[in-house]
Each structure stands twice: as C-alpha cells, then as structure tokens.
Amino acid sequence: MDLTYSDADRAFREKARGWLSTNVPTTPRPAHGAAAAQFDRDWQRKQYEHGWAGVAWPKDFGGLGLSGLQQVIWYEELARARAPHYINTTYIALMHAGPTLIARGTDEQKAFHLPKILSGEALWCQGFSEPNAGSDLASLKTRGVVDGDAIAVTGSKMWTTDAVYADYQELLIRTDPGSERHKGLTWLIADMKTPGIEVKPIRTMLMDEHVNLVFYDEARFPVSNVVGQINKGWSTALSTLSFERGLGFIGDQLDLYERVCRAIDLAGKVRLENGQRAIEDAGIAQKLAGLKADALAIRAMTLAHITESDRTGEPGPKGSLMKLTVTATHKALSETVGDMLGWDFLEFDGDRASHPWTYDYLWSWVFSISGGTSEIQREITADRLLDLPRAR
Template sequence: MDLHFSEADHEFRARARTWLKAHVPTDSRPAHGEASARFDRDWQRKLYEHGWAGVAWPKEYGGLGLSGLQQVIWYEELARAQAPHHINTTYVAMMHAGPTLITRGTEEQKAFHLPRILSGEALWCQGFSEPNAGSDLASLKTRGVVDGDVVVVTGSKMWTTDAQHADYQELLVRTDPQSERHKGLTWLICDMRLPGIDIKPIRTMMQDEHVNSVFYDEVRIPLSNVVGEVGGGWSTALATLSFERGLGFIGDQLELYERVNRVIDLAEQVEFEDGRRAIEDSAISQRLAAIKADAIAIRAMTLADIAETDRTGMPGPKGSMMKLLVTQTHKALSEVVGEILDWDFLEFNGDRSNNPWIYEYLWSWIFSISGGTSEIQREITADRVLGLPRAR
C-alpha cells in the first residue's frame, strides 16, 4: 500500500483549500427552524454550482468520481476551514440515501433523485427508528400493505431528524404481516408531502426541535418507489446503515483532530484562580496529549477504512468500530473542556452563538445514540469484525 499522497492529491488539496477560503459562509448557521434548512440548501447548491458536490460519487451520477482518499482530503479541508459539512439537513441525502440509491436503486430512481440531492433541491430524512424499535430495528411494526401499484403505509417513526424540512424519506416498513425480525421488510422512497403524513416536533435538551415523531395514516406510496425488492428491505437497509456508520461519519472523524487543537488553544488561554494556565495543569495536559494521540490514530484508521472501501466498493463493519472510537474520544474531550471552564458553559439558554462549547458537549452525548447506540456498535464490532459468539 502506498502511504504517501500523490502529486494529484496535493494539487486537489490546494484547490480545495483555495476555494473554501473564498467561499465558506461568513454568517453562522441558524440553530434551528426553516432558516437552518435554507442555509444548508444554499451551501449545498453553492458546492454543486462550483463543482464540489459529491466528491466520491461516480461521475455518471453527477459526482466528481474521485478516490476515497481525496474525499478524506476534502473533509480535512472542510474541518480546517470550519466550513459546514453534512451534519445537518443535507446529511441523510448526501451520505446514505444517495449512496443507497447508487448501489441499489433503479435507473429511473437514480435519474430523478440523484441530481436533486447533489444540488440541494431535495432534502431527505430517515424513517427507520420507531417508539419500540430503535436500536433493535428488526422489531419495527410500521405496516405496508401492497394494494395494486401502491404500498399503503400505517404506523409511526420516532426521532426522525429534520422531518419537517425534508422532501423525501428513506422509509423501512413491514410488508409481510406474518414475518418476524429481519424478514418481510421493504425500503421505500416516501414523498413527505403525501396525504396522511403528520409530523410532530420533539423539543430536545438543546432547546430546538431537531427531531420528530412522524405518523402515517394510510399513506399511499407508489410501488415504483421500492428500493431493492418488496420483502427484501433488510438487505437494502444494511447497505444504508453501512454508509451511515462508515462513510457517513468521515466528517466527524476528521474534524475531531481540529477540535482537539481548538481545545489545546483554549487551555493555553484560560487561567485558573492560582494564576496557572490550564495547559500547565499536568493532569489536563496529559489527557489532552492522550486524546490528540487518539485523534491521530482515528485519522490513520479512517485512511485504512477508506482504502478498503475503495477496493470493495462498500463500507465494511469496521465503520461501527470507528463510530464507537469517535464517540468515546469526543466525550473524553468534552469532559476536559468542562474541567478547563469549570463547567460554567453548561449555563445554557438555547443560544449557541455565544457558547460554542455547549453544542459540542451536548452532541457528545447525542452521538452515543445517533446513528446506532454505542452498545449496538460494540455488538457489530464483536460479531462482524472480531468474530466473537453472539450475545444471547
């Protein structure tokens, strides 16, 4: 394996850095509401119009067709420039709905949806989790009845991020009422404007309504919106989850290193009551050194994971291990910030603009659940990476 960046890689990094320096939004992203979705659409449209959308998407589907390594370079430069990346309303569309359609969708589905995803015209949300089927996704109950050329959907989904702003949803339902667990599921493209859909926002500890409950009352979805096969949705869902837990967290994995450097800068600036700077506290400096080493190791593992994905064409189960490591490191870093600032930043009134550390601290807890809990990531790592006996 060649562990050096090529001349083309260096040239790509230079172009990306120059463009981002000139085009990164100067205004902060609104914390919530329609304004936040509009901000995300505008940024995605700018990327599209300037030829930076879908760095690793195949050229035949509107992407740049570049290597996974160059996608890593792109995310490193996004982090360096503190530019928006796919953590907001464009995330589901760009990082797993789009890739799922590329690998599993029909040509008609690809032709219609992929350009709209790349341009920011269409935002997506994920309809997988339910009130009693979150981490245990195979126990979902939302029903889909095939009726001629439509699937009639009744049930509910929970914790649906940005459902109120989404145009489409990747929706997993049970189309065989006699089936159990992973069998009899179907993956559907759901138009969020269809009659019978009711979205109820959920207010979170971050004082926003980022997640939602979604209710379906005999929603009629065209049979042509099935991705994969009727009853074969678990296989399609596994592809979606592999993108979500693999490539989907590249931005978070690579941004972590920049975040560590920002905390080191903070420790250089903050003085304790005895006149010492926080960085001069041996316990804090040692923990920051260990966390920075972990961030460097995560970057190296990301490169290895990307190389494997380039070879196989699909992210593997090691993405779960990466997500778990990032979650643990993120949380450890937030705890150090708390000690540096004596936890004063937890006085939160819902305005993140004057309190940048609160978002990262609260997100460190959300990250242990979002995209699959840490317990699930441990199960997948034990089963599919280490080959250990399954838990009973």
C-alpha cells in the first residue's frame, strides 16, 4: 500500500483548500427543522455547481472519479475548514443510497436518482430498523405484497433519520410471507410522498426531530423501484450496510483528529475548579495524548480501508471494526472534555453552535447505535474478521 502523496494529490489538496477558504458557509447550520434541511440542500447544491460533489463517485455517474486517497484529502480539508459534512440530511443519500444504486441499481434508477442526490435536490432516509427489529435487522416484519406491477407495503419503521424532510427512502421489507431471517426480503426505493405513508417525528435529547417513526398503510410502490431482486434484498442490504459502516463514516473518522486537536487547545485555556489549567492536570493530559494517538491510528485504518475498497469495488467487514473504534474514541473524547468544562458542559438548549462539545457528547450516544450497535459491530468483527465461533 503506497500512501505517498503524488504531485496530483498535493495539487488537489491545494485546490480544495483554496475553494473551501472562500466558500464555506459563514452562518452556522440551523439547529434543527426545515431550515436545517434547506441549509443542507443549499450546501450540497453549491458543491455540485462548483464541481466538488461526488469526489470518489465514478465519472459515468456524475462524480469526479478521483482516487480514494483524494477522497480522504477532501474530507481532511472539510474538517480543517470546519465545513459541514455528511452528518445531516444529505448523508443517507450520498453515503448510503447513491453508492448502493451505483453498485446494484438498474440503469434507469441510476439515471433518475443519482443526479438528484449529487445536486442536493433529493434527500433520502433509511427504512431498515423497526420497533422490534433494530440490531436484529433480519427479524423485520414490515410486509410487502406483490400486486401486479406494484408492491403494497404495510408496517412501520423506526430510527428513520430525518424522514420528515426526506424525498425518498431506502426501504427493506419482507415480500415472502413464509420466509424467516435473511430470506424473503426486498430492497425498495420508496417515494415519501406516496399515499399511505405517515411520518411521526420523535424529539430526542438533542432537541431535534432527527429520529422518526414511519407507518405504511397499504402504500403502493412500483415493482421497478426494487433494487436487486424481489426476495433477494438481503444481499443488497449488505452492500448498503457495508457503505454505511465503512466509507460512510470517513467524515467522522477524519474529523475526529481535528476535534482532538481542538480539545487539546481548549485544555490550554480552561481552568479546573482548583485553578490550574486543564492541560496541567496529569490525568487529563494523559487522556488527551491517548486520544490523539487513537485518532492518528484511526486515520491510518481509514487509509488502509480506502485502499482495499478501491481494489475490491466495495467496502468489506473491516468497516465494522473501524466504526467500533471511532465510536469508542468519540465517546471518550466527549467525556474528557466534560471533565475539563465541569458543570458548564451540562448546559444545552438545542443549539449546536453555542454548545458544540455538549452536542458532540449527546451525539456520541446516538453514534453508538446508528449504523448498527457496538454489540453488532463486535459480532461482525469476531465472525467475519477473526473467524471466531458465532455467539449462541
């Protein structure tokens, strides 16, 4: 694996840094609501119009067709410029649905949806987990009945990220009523304006409606919206999950190092209850040093994973190990900053811009569940990477 930056890589970094220096939004992203969704659309549209959308997407599908290493450079520069990245309403479309369609979609599906995703015109949500089928995704019950050229869907989905603002949904349903576990599932593109869909936002401790419950009452979707094959959707879902748990978290993986550096800077300024600067406390200094080492290790893992994905065409199970590591480091960083800030750390009114560290701490708990719980990531790592016996 050659991780040496070429002249082209260095030129790309310089160009990206220059563009971001004059184009990053000067106003903070609204805390939540329709205004936040519109902010995300506008930012994605700006990247698209200036030729920065889909850095590593193939040129045939509207991307820049650049290397995985240049994708890493782009995310590093986003983090450096403190620019918005994909922990918002564009994330599912760009990092789940788009790559899944590129890998598994029909020519018609790609031609219709990919330009809308890249331009920010279409926002997506994920309809996988259910109230009784979260971590155990294979036990989902939402059913789809094939009726001529349509599929009628009835059931419910939970943890549907920003569903209230989404235009489309990647929907996993059970189309074979006699099937069990991974068999008999179908991956379906769901237009969220379809009659029979009801979205109920759920306010969380982040004081937003990021999480939604979605109900389907005989909602009918064209059979042509199936990605892959009817009753063979688990294979397509595994592609989606591999993107989500691997390349989908590149932004978080690389932004983590910048956050650790900001925490170290903060430690040199804030004072503890005893009057000493936080960085002078041996325990805090040791934790920050360990976190910086962890962040650098995560960057090395990211580069290795990118290289493997470039070679194979799809991310593999190592994404689960990376997500597990990022989740633990993210949470440990937030807790260390909490130790430095004391009671002020507990103040939060829903405004991320005013209380960024508290928001990150609350988000760290969401992060340990989204994309598969840490327990699931350990199971996948043990089974697919270490070849250990399955848990009973």
